[in-house]
Amino acid sequence: MSEHLETRTLIGQRVCNEGPSAVWQELSRRPDRPRLVFEVDDDLWNIDGSSPVAHAFFTQPDVLARLEANIRVADAVTVTMEPLAEQVRRFNPNVHVVPNYLPAWLLQHERPRRDDGAVTIGWGGSATHHMDVQEIGAQLRQVMARNPHTELHLIGADYRKEFGARERVRHTGWTATPADYWRAIDFDVMLAPLRAHVFNASKSALRCLEAAMLGIPVIASDYGPYAAFVRHGETGFRVRRDHEWGRYLRDLVNDQAMREEMGAAARRQAADWTIEGNVDAWAEVITACRESTSR
CATH class of the missing domain: 3.40.50.2000 (Glycogen Phosphorylase B;)
Incomplete structure (x- = not known):
């Protein structure tokens, strides 16, 4: 990893695999770290068994433990719906609901x-x-x-x-x-x-x-x-x-x-x-992240 980290904000989606999780956790401990925004758009704690591949993966204790640990150390978390925000607030109170937009x-x-x-x-x-x-x-x-x-x-x-x-x-x-x-x-x-x-x-x-x-x-x-x-x-x-x-x-x-x-x-x-017409929604998240890390 570079000695000088120039990224100011890093957004990670569903970070829960072992390798990426190790990097995410290491970044969270660095004094010069970027602001970390964790993004998730599905209720990964309640996948129905009728979807066997996804259910088998996300019910693994190690996967869930990494998922939750990575959410906890994030400066902010983004989700697309309020019901999901309620789930995620169990691990991090700084949750922002940003709807899906398209180009x-x-x-x-x-x-x-x-x-x-x-x-x-x-x-x-x-x-x-x-x-x-x-x-x-x-x-x-x-x-x-x-x-x-x-x-x-x-x-x-x-x-x-x-x-x-x-x-x-x-x-x-x-x-x-x-x-x-x-x-x-x-x-x-x-x-x-x-x-x-x-x-x-x-x-x-x-x-x-x-x-x-x-x-x-x-x-x-x-x-x-x-x-x-x-x-x-x-x-x-x-x-x-x-x-x-x-x-x-x-x-x-x-x-x-x-x-x-x-x-x-x-x-x-x-x-x-459109994404172009709603960039303010993401700008608000980045601003909130900056304010939380400057305290």
Whole structure:
């Protein structure tokens, strides 16, 4: 490590592996250390067992111990939702809620579109959503069976089995950068299931925001962050009862004008959620960090 540390503020996301944790702890003890900001955007203490890989990793005592120790020595912690802030304050009182924002260029980005009349239904996300995607498998299969002009495109975790769609399905694995992921989104309709669960209470509306930025209408669970973000009947639909997944999906895959109108409304809403327009939120964290370390 350099003798002269020039970094003034260091932001670490989910630092809990052994090597990075050792560095983080060493930095916290240095007299010339940078301000340390710990960032976490999931309730890692309540991952459901239906997501076996993530659950197995974050329930390891050593991993949790390092996670909590690294949060304790941070000058500030950032989270995206208040329920998660409540969890993290057990280890560090200096917690700031900074919502997720996305780059403004997405508002002008033209996503890839098919010209053969096919309608692409899409979902993208990590391997912590097993319980969520199970919510809509039966309804999705029924709609696709009765509407042969549809296809399903999954990005990220491979949930083809959970969705239960065997034909007209594409899967795109993890991309090298977030920008590559956004450019891979070619959905005409975005699915956003979210089961009522303590883990999901700390989720942000990021999936719905991504859809809005790209002008894509979303069908989302009427729960938690999605309920607060999606404007029912304007930027998409919020689902309260299981059969509504099929109803709203049928409406959107068969009505291009509705998709375009809702997508345009969603993009207008998303204009308030750009990184460039909300830099003050992060500036406030850095300022608070500076003040706490100067005392």
